Amino acid sequence: MKMRKKLSSALTAISLFLAAASPAGAATKMTVLLDWFVNPDHGPLFVALERGYFRDAGLDVAFKAPADPNDPPKLVAAGKADLAISYQPQLHMQVESGLPLVRIATLVATPLSSLVVLRDGPVKSIADLKGRTVGFSVGGFEDAILRAMLEKNGLKLADVKLVNVNFSLSPALISKKVDAVIGAYRNFELNQLDILKQPGRAFYVEEEGVPAYDELIVVANRKDLARKELKGFVSAVERGVQYLVNHPDASWELFVKGRKELNDELNKRAWRDTLPRFALRPGAFDRTRYETFAAFLKNMGLLKEALPADRYAVELR
Amino acid sequence: MTPLPRPPISAVAPSVAAPGIEISDARLEYGGVALFDLLTLSLPAGRWTCLLGPSGVGKTTLLRMIAGLEGGASGNVAADDGKPLDGRIAYMAQQDLLLPWLTLAQNVALGARLRGELTPAILGEAHALLAKVGLGEYAGMRPDRCSGGMRQRAALARTLIENRPVVLMDEPFSALDAITRLRLQDIAADLLRGRTVLLVTHDPLEALRLGDRVDVMAGRPATLGEPLALSGAPPRRADDPATIARHAELLARLTAASIQDPGGGR
Amino acid sequence: MKISRVLRPAIIFAGLLAAWQAVVTLSGSPPYILPGPTLVARALVDRSDLILENAGITLFEIVAGFAIGAAVGVGSALAMSFFRPARRWLLPVLVVSQAVPVFALAPVLTLWLGYGIESKVAMAVLIIYFPVTAAFHDGLRRTEQGWLDLARVMNGSRWAVLRHIRIPAALPALGSGLRVAAAVAPIGAIVGEWVGSSSGLGYLMLHANARVQIDLMFATLFVLALAACAFYFAVDAAVRRLVPWQIETPPDSEESRVFI
Numbered sequence: 001m002k003m004r005k006k007l008s009s010a011l012t013a014i015s016l017f018l019a020a021a022s023p024a025g026a027a028t029k030m031t032v033l034l035d036w037f038v039n040p041d042h043g044p045l046f047v048a049l050e051r052g053y054f055r056d057a058g059l060d061v062a063f064k065a066p067a068d069p070n071d072p073p074k075l076v077a078a079g080k081a082d083l084a085i086s087y088q089p090q091l092h093m094q095v096e097s098g099l100p101l102v103r104i105a106t107l108v109a110t111p112l113s114s115l116v117v118l119r120d121g122p123v124k125s126i127a128d129l130k131g132r133t134v135g136f137s138v139g140g141f142e143d144a145i146l147r148a149m150l151e152k153n154g155l156k157l158a159d160v161k162l163v164n165v166n167f168s169l170s171p172a173l174i175s176k177k178v179d180a181v182i183g184a185y186r187n188f189e190l191n192q193l194d195i196l197k198q199p200g201r202a203f204y205v206e207e208e209g210v211p212a213y214d215e216l217i218v219v220a221n222r223k224d225l226a227r228k229e230l231k232g233f234v235s236a237v238e239r240g241v242q243y244l245v246n247h248p249d250a251s252w253e254l255f256v257k258g259r260k261e262l263n264d265e266l267n268k269r270a271w272r273d274t275l276p277r278f279a280l281r282p283g284a285f286d287r288t289r290y291e292t293f294a295a296f297l298k299n300m301g302l303l304k305e306a307l308p309a310d311r312y313a314v315e316l317r
Numbered sequence: 318m319t320p321l322p323r324p325p326i327s328a329v330a331p332s333v334a335a336p337g338i339e340i341s342d343a344r345l346e347y348g349g350v351a352l353f354d355l356l357t358l359s360l361p362a363g364r365w366t367c368l369l370g371p372s373g374v375g376k377t378t379l380l381r382m383i384a385g386l387e388g389g390a391s392g393n394v395a396a397d398d399g400k401p402l403d404g405r406i407a408y409m410a411q412q413d414l415l416l417p418w419l420t421l422a423q424n425v426a427l428g429a430r431l432r433g434e435l436t437p438a439i440l441g442e443a444h445a446l447l448a449k450v451g452l453g454e455y456a457g458m459r460p461d462r463c464s465g466g467m468r469q470r471a472a473l474a475r476t477l478i479e480n481r482p483v484v485l486m487d488e489p490f491s492a493l494d495a496i497t498r499l500r501l502q503d504i505a506a507d508l509l510r511g512r513t514v515l516l517v518t519h520d521p522l523e524a525l526r527l528g529d530r531v532d533v534m535a536g537r538p539a540t541l542g543e544p545l546a547l548s549g550a551p552p553r554r555a556d557d558p559a560t561i562a563r564h565a566e567l568l569a570r571l572t573a574a575s576i577q578d579p580g581g582g583r
Numbered sequence: 584m585k586i587s588r589v590l591r592p593a594i595i596f597a598g599l600l601a602a603w604q605a606v607v608t609l610s611g612s613p614p615y616i617l618p619g620p621t622l623v624a625r626a627l628v629d630r631s632d633l634i635l636e637n638a639g640i641t642l643f644e645i646v647a648g649f650a651i652g653a654a655v656g657v658g659s660a661l662a663m664s665f666f667r668p669a670r671r672w673l674l675p676v677l678v679v680s681q682a683v684p685v686f687a688l689a690p691v692l693t694l695w696l697g698y699g700i701e702s703k704v705a706m707a708v709l710i711i712y713f714p715v716t717a718a719f720h721d722g723l724r725r726t727e728q729g730w731l732d733l734a735r736v737m738n739g740s741r742w743a744v745l746r747h748i749r750i751p752a753a754l755p756a757l758g759s760g761l762r763v764a765a766a767v768a769p770i771g772a773i774v775g776e777w778v779g780s781s782s783g784l785g786y787l788m789l790h791a792n793a794r795v796q797i798d799l800m801f802a803t804l805f806v807l808a809l810a811a812c813a814f815y816f817a818v819d820a821a822v823r824r825l826v827p828w829q830i831e832t833p834p835d836s837e838e839s840r841v842f843i
Contacts, residue, residue: 431739
């Protein structure tokens with residue numbers, strides 16, 4: 001999720017969490033690192049927090065936002081945090097690099113990443129990208145995703161020029177410094193472009209040759225798998241999703257409660273667009289999905305070996 | 318005012334007559350205290366005046382004022398021929414003021430360099446003058462490799478090469494040993510004959526050797542006592558009985574002046 | 584035991600490597616957090632072509648940024664010391680250029696100048712503008728009064744004084760500014776690359792980090808450090824050629840007793 005929120009807003013949010021999470025005597029403290037600053041993708045987490053579902057499970061959860069999205073999985077792997085919100089594609093590569101991570105739940109069960117162009121721009125189909133510039137943020141695998149999408153449409157990766165625009169995807173697109181951006185989140189960048197009156201159009205990666213994957217997952221350190229708290233966490237998240245699905249408007253109020261800086265037009269629209277994408281059964285594990293994606297990454301040269309999925313993903317009992 | 322092109326210095330009287338200088342009503346305050354007030358001094362044309370006095374009495378300040386460098390001073394400084402003094406003064410401060418990035422020869426030729434008139438001929442003159450003051454082999458050396466005495470000699474050469482009718486010098490020989498000092502006094506007296514010179518010194522013997530007249534400055538605010546007029550052409554011999562006699566007299570006056578104002582201020 | 588000039592840095596370097604390995608071993612740090620020197624060395628060798636290619640790009644950004652920034656800085660300092668209006672208008676710009684963190688300006692510059700090398704060079708220029716200008720301007724302002732007095736009596740024009748006295752006298756100060764600039768110019772280039780680029784050591788580090796190739800990231804970091812050091816020492820040597828004279832107090836006293 002590439003966003004423009006300031007770290008200070010996240011820090012304010014954190015301190016308010018710590019105040020809100022009442023010290024419930026025997027509650028176990030848990031540090032959960034988010035993937036990015038607090039945003040609607042974390043809806044169920046905050047609903048669960050505000051509704052006290054974590055407390056009910058005996059957990060005193062503190063959410064922290066990182067400055068560098070690459071850090072959270074490493075910190076969990078190093079034992080410095082209990083859980084992290086991360087990305088399924090990254091997980092495959094992290095595990096291959098030796099990080100002892102295991103996916104224990106899914107937060108967002110569809111890809112959010114997409115190839116975005118200006119709706120009124122010269123690119124009307126992916127084939128039009130030939131000879132054009134595509135902006136990206138360094139995430140590690142965007143060129144593989146793009147390559148798959150291009151190849152499905154008869155192009156090669158060499159037919160486009162890739163430019164690292166870091167996290168300024170929308171500005172780069174609007175200023176026409178690039179003709180398209182890859183890695184833009186369909187629930188975010190599209191709304192952002194709408195608000196800036198420069199509407200965009202998305203090509204969805206899973207419709208263009210990339211196998212479907214979980215955009216946001218919860219990862220834990222392998223050595224913690226036996227801990228009861230993990231199951232408690234996942235159950236609380238499931239209750240959060242449940243409440244959210246049944247009471248979407250009330251959930252929005254819970255999300256922005258005490259976090260005024262989140263209450264803006266962009267987040268409102270993103271909230272609406274993210275709602276259908278949350279995993280309704282966060283704990284459930286789709287082995288085929290993970291193994292298909294691993295095979296895809298291996299095909300693209302990003303993985304040396306496609307490991308059996310239960311080596312790095314579980315359904316907690 | 319652009320000065321006239323400068324002929325090489327020689328032991329011959331300057332072609333243009335050196336003017337006398339009148340200083341009147343000179344006043345300078347320093348830190349709220351008047352260093353001197355309503356001071357009057359006249360420097361006779363073409364003659365050498367030595368200014369003697371205890372440390373801190375204001376000799377240097379007066380010299381700088383005549384050179385036009387003391388903005389805070391008030392009073393009149395004028396040449397008796399009515400023409401402006403600007404461009405007719407050669408000035409040698411107490412510090413050698415050699416530029417560290419230039420060689421000694423280049424330093425000596427600094428005036429020409431600044432006025433945009435530097436030629437190989439002038440550099441040749443600089444070398445000759447350096448040789449005259451005993452620094453011939455060091456002409457290509459930078460000041461940081463030279464001793465204090467050597468640097469002062471180079472500064473003297475720089476002053477002499479300017480070939481200007483009025484020469485103001487502030488203790489130009491203080492850092493030299495006795496023998497070198499005598500030799501350089503002789504050279505200076507030779508080359509500056511016929512010019513209006515004001516020499517500030519703390520050495521009464523030097524004043525007696527070089528001056529046509531010696532003024533003693535003392536007190537706070539400083540005043541000039543009765544000047545000593547000296548006979549005979551400088552440089553006088555140090556072992557001349559007349560010189561020795563006046564030496565004692567000068568020493569006495571200096572001692573009295575020091576008691577009056579035991580070293581304070583600048 | 585006399586330690587030669589080559590041996591000493593070699594010993595220091597070996598010592599640092601040993602300390603690094605000790606930290607890794609003692610803290611039990613996994614390779615994806617802090618790889619040991621051997622892993623990094625292997626990555627350095629395996630991906631040397633990739634690293635060197637990007638190193639060339641970053642080095643170009645640093646050198647170009649330094650050259651342009653130094654030129655602009657020198658020009659600004661001269662303008663400020665010679666023209667009062669220039670001083671009034673440039674001084675605030677100078678202070679702002681230093682006070683605003685480079686990270687904040689980077690996205691703006693990238694948007695203006697694009698994702699190519701220009702924005703990185705511009706960042707480096709921005710980062711060194713203040714050190715160079717401030718140092719040189721300071722030097723120009725602090726010319727020894729005695730020299731200025733002498734020049735006045737000698738009838739040197741304002742230009743002559745500037746050219747023959749003020750500027751040479753200010754060169755040591757400029758040298759100090761250039762040394763500082765050489766040390767910080769790499770920061771500008773790297774920050775520029777982080778904000779938006781597809782080449783250079785900064786970009787390579789980002790990419791390696793995202794791909795969890797931490798050994799490659801450290802190898803790139805090592806090469807960056809090496810390049811930055813080499814650049815600094817090159818500038819230092821050049822500055823010393825620029826200012827070959829010693830301004831400090833000369834070895835005095837005894838020679839005045841020498842008879843000639």
